[in-house]
Amino acid sequence: xxxxxxxxxxxxxxxxxxxxxxxxxxxxxxxxxxxxxxxxxxxxxxxxxxxxxxxxxxxxxxxxxxxxxxxxxxxxxxxxxxxxxxxxxxxxxxxxxxxxxxxxxxxxxxxxxxx
Amino acid sequence: xxxxxxxxxxxxxxxxxxxxxxxxxxxxxxxxxxxxxxxxxxxxxxxxxxxxxxxxxxxxxxxxxxxxxxxxxxxxxxxxxxxxxxxxxxxxxxxxxxxxxxxxxxxxxxxxxxxx
Numbered sequence: 001x002x003x004x005x006x007x008x009x010x011x012x013x014x015x016x017x018x019x020x021x022x023x024x025x026x027x028x029x030x031x032x033x034x035x036x037x038x039x040x041x042x043x044x045x046x047x048x049x050x051x052x053x054x055x056x057x058x059x060x061x062x063x064x065x066x067x068x069x070x071x072x073x074x075x076x077x078x079x080x081x082x083x084x085x086x087x088x089x090x091x092x093x094x095x096x097x098x099x100x101x102x103x104x105x106x107x108x109x110x111x112x113x114x115x
Numbered sequence: 116x117x118x119x120x121x122x123x124x125x126x127x128x129x130x131x132x133x134x135x136x137x138x139x140x141x142x143x144x145x146x147x148x149x150x151x152x153x154x155x156x157x158x159x160x161x162x163x164x165x166x167x168x169x170x171x172x173x174x175x176x177x178x179x180x181x182x183x184x185x186x187x188x189x190x191x192x193x194x195x196x197x198x199x200x201x202x203x204x205x206x207x208x209x210x211x212x213x214x215x216x217x218x219x220x221x222x223x224x225x226x227x228x229x230x231x
Contacts, residue, residue, distance in 0.1 A: 035219065035220075037222075043203070043224060043225045044222065044224055045207075045222035047219045047220070050219060091157060091158065101146060101211065102146075102148065102160055102173065103148065103160070103207070103209075104160065105157045106157055107155060107157040
């Protein structure tokens with residue numbers, strides 16, 4: 001079984017600072033994918049970034065980067081130069097790459113950016 | 116653009132009613148999912164389907180059933196609604212890959228169900 005743990009229920013950051021959202025995972029699958037989603041107050045889930053377990057380099061998408069440490073089973077999201085619009089819930093998720101690819105989500109972290 | 120559309124944004128039902136939540140995707144995705152979202156618990160998988168008429172239980176299937184008669188449509192059924200099923204329900208779809216590709220899921224806008 002797969003499990004995702006996000007230990008920060010809430011985080012408060014000053015605008016323009018960098019922020020790291022923690023995510024640890026547990027799985028027995030040999031290959032898997034790791035995802036981060038953003039959920040603003042409007043409710044829609046927005047895909048941010050993806051990391052495959054076999055990828056040698058950390059994924060980056062604009063201001064988002066994923067700090068993937070396979071040995072520690074962590075997949076932290078780093079947001080550089082935070083903006084007020086980054087205030088939202090953030091979810092870490094994973095799925096196996098082979099077979100049934102059901103997504104498992106963490107509990108989420110509510111990020112608040114202060115002006 | 117991928118579109119996943121849920122039939123209702125808000126729904127109020129009475130205890131004991133049979134409730135249908137409908138989800139349609141227009142990108143020919145094989146995988147479809149139903150999640151329930153509750154504060155502090157994140158998204159929990161109720162059921163998912165990787166093909167027409169195929170379904171598998173997720174982590175919290177009790178009290179729910181699903182139907183997938185056509186590839187683009189995945190329905191969640193509450194056989195006899197109860198107050199503890201008051202929640203936000205999210206439908207998602209994704210491609211089925213057995214390789215190195217990103218299997219990003221696309222979500223609907225959610226249905227906030229209240230059972231009174």
